[in-house]
Amino acid sequence: MSKRKQRFLRALGRSSEAVLRGMEAAAERPARLGYFIDLMRSVYVEDCLPQLPEEPAGRPGVVGLYCVMAPEELVYAAGALPLRLCGGSYEASCAGDELAPRDACPVVKASLGSTVLGAPSLYALCDMVVVPTTCDAKRKMAEELSRHQNVRVLEVPHVKESEGARRQWLEQLYGFKSDLERLTGNRIGRRGLAQAIALLGRARHQARRLYELRQGDLPAVRGSEAALALHAFAYDRAESWCEAMTLLNDEIAQRQADGRSAFDRRAPRIMLAGAPPVFPNWKLPLLIEEMGGMLVTDESCIGDRYLYDPVGAVENTMEDMMVALASRYLMPCTCPSFAPNEDRLFRLRQAVADFRIEGVLYHVLKGCVIYDFELLRVEALMAELGVPVLRIETDYNPEDIEQLRTRVEAFVEMIREKKRKGVGR
Numbered sequence: 001m002s003k004r005k006q007r008f009l010r011a012l013g014r015s016s017e018a019v020l021r022g023m024e025a026a027a028e029r030p031a032r033l034g035y036f037i038d039l040m041r042s043v044y045v046e047d048c049l050p051q052l053p054e055e056p057a058g059r060p061g062v063v064g065l066y067c068v069m070a071p072e073e074l075v076y077a078a079g080a081l082p083l084r085l086c087g088g089s090y091e092a093s094c095a096g097d098e099l100a101p102r103d104a105c106p107v108v109k110a111s112l113g114s115t116v117l118g119a120p121s122l123y124a125l126c127d128m129v130v131v132p133t134t135c136d137a138k139r140k141m142a143e144e145l146s147r148h149q150n151v152r153v154l155e156v157p158h159v160k161e162s163e164g165a166r167r168q169w170l171e172q173l174y175g176f177k178s179d180l181e182r183l184t185g186n187r188i189g190r191r192g193l194a195q196a197i198a199l200l201g202r203a204r205h206q207a208r209r210l211y212e213l214r215q216g217d218l219p220a221v222r223g224s225e226a227a228l229a230l231h232a233f234a235y236d237r238a239e240s241w242c243e244a245m246t247l248l249n250d251e252i253a254q255r256q257a258d259g260r261s262a263f264d265r266r267a268p269r270i271m272l273a274g275a276p277p278v279f280p281n282w283k284l285p286l287l288i289e290e291m292g293g294m295l296v297t298d299e300s301c302i303g304d305r306y307l308y309d310p311v312g313a314v315e316n317t318m319e320d321m322m323v324a325l326a327s328r329y330l331m332p333c334t335c336p337s338f339a340p341n342e343d344r345l346f347r348l349r350q351a352v353a354d355f356r357i358e359g360v361l362y363h364v365l366k367g368c369v370i371y372d373f374e375l376l377r378v379e380a381l382m383a384e385l386g387v388p389v390l391r392i393e394t395d396y397n398p399e400d401i402e403q404l405r406t407r408v409e410a411f412v413e414m415i416r417e418k419k420r421k422g423v424g425r
Contacts, residue, residue: 004117008119013046016041017202023037030248033221042232047119060080061079063080063129064084064122064130066084066141070130070176074177079189084233084235085123085126086111087109087111088107088277088279088280090398092114094113097109099265104137104367105137105275111141113143114369127183132153137368154176158337159339170323196323199242200238203233203307207304214226216256218263219262223260223288223297224285228282249418267293268416270360271297271299272295273362274380276298277298291295309332335370336370362375390407
């Protein structure tokens with residue numbers, strides 16, 4: 001192992017362990033969250049994947065996915081293991097500076113940095129890497145990744161309402177299915193795909209259950225904790241994650257029935273919107289709660305939207321299931337890469353009602369134009385609903401934490417003052 005890689009892993013381990021230890025020490029932490037903390041520690045601190053055999057001979061094919069638009073059902077049906085690869089580490093983004101433009105977003109920089117270093121090891125284990133073209137940065141990232149890995153590009157249509165776009169997307173998924181069959185040597189049959197859809201359906205049921213539990217007046221789980229549990233799905237087998245999430249949801253339900261909560265009843269109810277926080281870049285979820293806010297929902301693609309929508313296959317024919325997968329991964333998606341994107345505004349309006357939101361923290365990653373572009377429409381919607389919005393532009397550098405703390409604290413206090421005076425929602 002090169003000295004550069006060793007330094008990188010030590011720095012990544014330190015920053016990740018600091019986040020995880022802080023979460024372990026939190027008061028009123030659900031005990032069952034420990035499974036997800038341990039899993040993230042394995043990946044980011046100990047640099048191992050407990051769900052994979054150590055010996056390559058007994059290891060299934062590993063398929064790295066760079067977006068939630070890549071259907072995991074097809075990967076499981078092929079007998080392979082899907083892993084999410086979007087990078088969230090400052091150390092990796094620094095390594096990626098050599099491969100990406102200065103103004104590229106930190107997700108792309110971190111993903112490139114980890115790929116070139118082969119660290120964490122999950123990046124080096126992938127037999128195939130799948131990159132949906134949700135933005136120009138991802139498209140160019142795929143080209144750079146192809147110098148180092150076996151890359152499969154999924155061409156995502158950006159106007160999803162047209163018949164041609166839906167047909168194009170279905171063709172992309174059939175091509176992806178064929179590539180997986182060649183990679184693994186396994187034919188994806190009707191029964192295997194139906195079983196994979198049912199497996200992911202059980203995981204989505206538990207994710208929806210968590211979503212609903214957090215709608216209560218005093219949730220028994222912090223938003224940062226719920227986000228970690230959902231994020232851990234990226235590195236776990238669906239069966240193991242589903243079992244652990246069932247136990248966590250049972251505990252949360254019991255704690256709420258007992259009147260136990262980590263939040264002050266007067267805490268403002270905050271939604272985190274915009275670009276996704278990617279572990280170990282957990283500074284915004286933790287800051288919201290540290291400054292007295294109640295983070296009740298995260299609308300990002302690796303937050304509450306990650307496992308929200310089910311696959312609506314009516315019959316177990318291959319054609320019907322493939323059409324259902326194509327529909328599920330395209331039509332409900334509210335990624336700002338789509339234009340028009342009225343579905344996102346509908347989802348945000350729904351979330352404000354479901355969670356009784358009193359403030360929105362809108363997260364913009366530096367270099368991510370598409371999320372920033374939608375800010376004006378989100379602000380207009382929230383103004384109509386009487387919900388204040390705070391735009392936070394940041395990257396993975398921890399040096400802005402004090403500036404962010406000041407702004408988040410002022411935002412939370414402003415909402416508290418409005419509540420005391422009975423102004424707004």
